[in-house]
Amino acid sequence: MTAQEPPLEPLLELRSVMARLRAECPWKREQTHRSLLRYLLEEAYETVEAVESGDPEPDADHLREELGDLLLQVYFHAAVAAERGAFDIDDVARGITEKMVRRNPHVFAPSAAEQPQDAAAVNDAWEAIKAEEKAERTDPADGVPTALPALLYADKLVDRLSRAGRPVHVDAGADAIGERLLALVVEARADGVDPEQELRDAVRRRLTSS
Numbered sequence: 001m002t003a004q005e006p007p008l009e010p011l012l013e014l015r016s017v018m019a020r021l022r023a024e025c026p027w028k029r030e031q032t033h034r035s036l037l038r039y040l041l042e043e044a045y046e047t048v049e050a051v052e053s054g055d056p057e058p059d060a061d062h063l064r065e066e067l068g069d070l071l072l073q074v075y076f077h078a079a080v081a082a083e084r085g086a087f088d089i090d091d092v093a094r095g096i097t098e099k100m101v102r103r104n105p106h107v108f109a110p111s112a113a114e115q116p117q118d119a120a121a122v123n124d125a126w127e128a129i130k131a132e133e134k135a136e137r138t139d140p141a142d143g144v145p146t147a148l149p150a151l152l153y154a155d156k157l158v159d160r161l162s163r164a165g166r167p168v169h170v171d172a173g174a175d176a177i178g179e180r181l182l183a184l185v186v187e188a189r190a191d192g193v194d195p196e197q198e199l200r201d202a203v204r205r206r207l208t209s210s
Contacts, residue, residue: 014072018076018078019079022083028076031080033077033080036076040073043066043073044070047063047066050065050066102129103126105129106125127163140157144156144157144160151196154195158182158189170182170183170186171183
């Protein structure tokens with residue numbers, strides 16, 4: 001009788017499971033980055049729903065499950081990429097780790113104690129470092145996905161333009177509904193409010209419970 005193999009660390013085990021599924025499951029074997037996009041979006045929105053359905057905090061088991069489904073999509077895409085020698089899940093983890101260290105000098109830099117520590121200043125520093133990394137981008141709209149929900153898309157563009165010294169001014173009393181919506185986005189950003197989340201919360205309060 002052979003000794004039972006010691007259990008793998010959970011993330012290593014997930015990597016192993018994903019590799020075996022790609023090799024042995026006909027459906028998973030034929031998936032591509034493009035065919036997987038719908039599932040990535042679905043799992044992301046299901047995670048949002050798990051968070052928003054809790055009052056005041058999400059149900060831990062529900063959120064854990066949805067985060068697992070979302071994590072699986074990350075591993076799935078990494079496994080597809082690894083098969084063609086592009087990158088693997090270690091490269092994904094390494095890249096985001098390096099980015100977090102680089103963009104958070106208030107935590108990781110030798111002079112961390114001298115860095116700004118309040119949330120607003122930290123965010124400004126993050127954006128400045130990000131701008132340096134993306135110096136080749138001359139249009140503030142570059143890198144903002146056009147497929148974002150409309151309010152979130154507008155919010156990110158208003159922020160980008162403001163940081164580029166091109167603040168957006170919109171007449172809240174304009175005739176066009178779109179212009180008035182954009183004016184509300186500008187107002188929300190000025191007040192430090194997330195317009196996308198505010199609308200979702202308002203819909204849930206007013207409509208879904210009626």
